[in-house]
Amino acid sequence: MLGFTYYTPTKVAFGKGSVERVGELMKQFGGTRVLIHYGGQSAVRSGVLDRVKKSLDEAGIFHVELGGVVPNPHLAKEREGIELSKANGVDFLLAVGGGSVIDSCKAIAYGLAEPEHDVWELYAGQRKAKACFPVASVLTIAAAGSEMSNSCVITNTDTEEKRAYDDDLARPKFAIMDPELTMTLPDYQTEAGCADIMMHTMERYFVNSGTMELTDALAEGLLRTVMHNAEVLHTDPRNYDARAEVMWASSLAHNGLTGCGSDGGDWMPHLLEHEMGGMFNVTHGASLAAVWPSWARYVYKDCLPRFVKYAVNVMGVTPGATDEETALAGIAAMEEQLALLPPESEQAQALAAQIAGMRTTYEEKSAELAFGKQQADAAAEKLAASAQTLAAGETALAAGRADYEAGRAEYEKNKASFDKGKAEGAEKLADAERAAETGRWMEGIQRRGDGCAGGY
Ligand code: NZQ
Ligand code: ZN
Secondary structure: OOOOOOOOOOEEEEOOOHHHHHHHHHHHOOOOEEEEEEOOOHHHHOOHHHHHHHHHHHOOOEEEEEOOOOOOOEHHHHHHHHHHHHHOOOOEEEEEEOHHHHHHHHHHHHHHHOOOOOOHHHHOOOOOOOOOOOEEEEEOOOOOOOOOOOEEEEEEOOOOEEEEEEOHHHOOOEEEEOHHHHHHOOHHHHHHHHHHHHHHHHHHHOOOOOOOHHHHHHHHHHHHHHHHHHHHHHHOOOOHHHHHHHHHHHHHOOOOHHHOOOOOOOOHHHHHHHHHHHHHOOOHHHHHHHHHHHHHHHHHHHHHHHHHHHHHHOOOOOOOOOHHHHHHHHHHHHHHHHOOOOOOOHHHHHHHHHHHHHHHHHHHHHHHHHHHHHHHHHHHHHHHHHHHHHHHHHHHHHHHHHHHHHHHHHHHHHHHHHHHHHHHHHHHHHHHHHHHHHHHHHHHHHHHHHHHHHHO
């Protein structure tokens, strides 16, 4: 188990009719001039926007509004919100919507707190925020968990980059959660939201760092609860209790609770989704559902005990003959669960097809990567064998060179003694020749002497 800091400063007002408390809570947290930020049409159609405005009016709180936030919210809208807020002296940002609207509010809040800087610099990793205006939300979809999280995800459509910036400064002051508000959600968004909630829990569950029994139990219980109630809502979308269970799960899955005692995970499925969201504007939860099974099959061997625990405790798998078998059965069961996501419209079906295409590409790329790795391993093996042969050759060469040097030394030694012998021999020969010459000379004298002796 690792040490941790747990910080969840958001006040939660949960239950039927909690929307009517927005004026009271805004007063409590010091908001006097509020920007009400919302999405496309759902907040207007459902009447929640009017209820929010009425409550603020009753509390005597000034407000301006800005709608039009799209899923995977755009930087351009945040820039518009910053300018509008400056012009109206806004001191508090109120999101009426889901993750996209809350994140758009957080980005505006960062921009207002440090107007001398471009807000995108935070998402581009060029600086850290020093301040942030206060943010709160009236949640209308259970999914992203932004209502209590320190995270904010924005898309820059110019560069097709979807990037997150995480900082406790942006944790919302309060969150109003009335499960009834989510009853107007299309089934597709409800199920995509459930997928996202499960992903936030699983990103933190599959770790190789320390873990904690209590955190595991909370995470496993949360996953079982969301899976069960997602199925209930699939057939009974107006079931209040199921809506409430899922809504509270969305906050607990992403406020840090399920990461206590571990390193919090590497968030790879989310990082993959951000790339797809930035380029293809896919629904966040649906895109995660498409990516997760391929990711899980790619990594499960590196985290086997966790996948086995998850298969048994969350997916109810009976342990197989091997741990691998059990882990794979758990992944297959979750894949089946994620397939519950119903395509809602022609556009959703097109997106689902797009995601399926991306998944195939991802799997093909993974296979190519595996093949490339195999070839690289084989080449590395050959290289190692050649290096071994080279090393043996070098040893033999060194031995040969030593033999050669020894032979050469022997030769030099013999040559020196030969040269010495030759010089001595030459000297003796010269002596002998000189002696012979002397002998011949003496003999000549003798002969001449003998002749003279006869004549005298
Ligand atoms: O725009 P409107 O008309 O409101 O329609 C929305 C939108 O089309 C609709 N909707 C919301 N409440 C409704 C409703 N329709 C009918 N009745 C209601 N009561 O639902 C659609 C999706 O809304 P959105 O806010 O995009 O959903 P979600 O909460 O899933 O947010 C997704 C965004 O959050 C980011 C995602 O990347 C994505 O951009 N995330 C933010 C995180 C955070 N800040 O902590 C963490 C997450 O991992 C995630 O990355
Ligand atoms: Zn998410």
